[in-house]
Amino acid sequence: MKIWTYLLALLAGVSLSVEGAIYGELGKTIGKLESSFYNFFVGAIILGIVVLFLGKGSLSYTFQAPKWELSGGALGTIYLTILIIAIPIVGVGIAMISVIIGQIAMSILIEHKGWLGSSKASVNKEKLIAVSLMTISLLLIF
Amino acid sequence: MHILILLGSVIGGVLLSAQSSINGAFSRKSGTYEAAFLTFFSGALLLAILILFFGEGNILKVFEAPKWQLAAVWFGVGYLFLTVVAVPRIGVIATNIATVIGQLTAGMVIDHFGFFGGLSVPFTWERMLAILLMFIALRFIYIGNKKQKDDTK
Known part of the structure; x- marks a missing residue:
């Protein structure tokens, strides 16, 4: 299920x-x-x-x-x-990709610092690669 | 102009992520629905004041707007309920990743067909590649989180 x-x-x-x-x-x-x-x-x-x-x-x-x-x-x-x-200016696709980048980058930072009552989890190589790939993806269609 | 819109949207995402941590902290003691209620309620109060001073539209036109546009509120509330159902069963990370995939795919489809009367942006190979990169990125997030969990075990 x-x-x-x-x-x-x-x-x-x-x-x-x-x-x-x-x-x-x-x-x-x-x-x-x-x-x-x-x-x-x-x-x-x-x-x-x-x-x-x-x-x-x-x-x-x-x-x-x-x-x-x-x-x-x-x-x-x-x-x-x-x-x-x-x-209405850039369309839903680009707006959503931008929002997701901001969201993921910020949640990595929040967890890294243990801010706002979150449990601490350090940044690692995989997470950095992920954010870079997302940024490339946004630049590609901008 | 467009670059400002993009930066603005990225900041929107940053704020949304902060909001979800903050609401998470609040909901541990108040309850999930109570936290959502407070978010909507305090947001409405704040916007009421902002509209009084800076509103350039006409809120009363809401009664003339087509009903399908007003239905948008159910999608926001629906999102909330769906995540409340999904998180305990598959976990926060899996829920978030599935959500993002749904968000991106729907965004591209809506753009391509110009659904809901908005801007029409055709689906090109660049967009295809962008989506592919986003999915690979999500895979990395998944691996990165999994590695961390295994380390703390």
Whole structure:
């Protein structure tokens, strides 16, 4: 049954590209910041309902958590707004490759330094080769 | 102009990666859905303020936008649910790699056919090669992570 789980994860990635492509279009009619706001506003409503029915944790932790743990929303809004600006100009493919390079390079750095509560894992040769190959790939189609 | 867009998108990825570590830390004590809720909720609050001062569009036009465009929110939420299902079964690394493959392939297909009314960018041999390099890179990430796991055993 593992193959189905891989397909689900694949589908998760497809969803990200579809989301970006559609919001790129919505941004042209209602505005870029406004599209981003639409996503976070309606997403908050949907997840509010999900938390009510499926939530097993505690939202009240929000008020005890160190403040840096609360910055996820701010980072997410910048990410989505950048995508909404970029996709109509360069297309979904290039935008996604760029995002993935940033994501992978940063996660290697975070793990190397053990930042943000992550378990430490040093950079190795393979990871450096991976980031170089990705950069070449972006330069190739830019 | 394009180079700035690319750099911007790379920074977008950097921020997304930081976000996933931060949300990971927060969700250990609050719960997965609670962490996602807080992300969307605080993001909406922040954008509401930004729109008041810098908004150049018209949020009310959202009621006139075609419904399929509004459906985009379900893809974002769907992504979240799919990863919540996949991670405990195949692990974070396998999930991320499968996600990236889906993201890249779908991105190229959407570009080629100009799906959803966006820019149409034909699939060329350079793009084919780029995708191939990305897949090889993912293989290296996989090997690099595996080696590390074996070392710590």
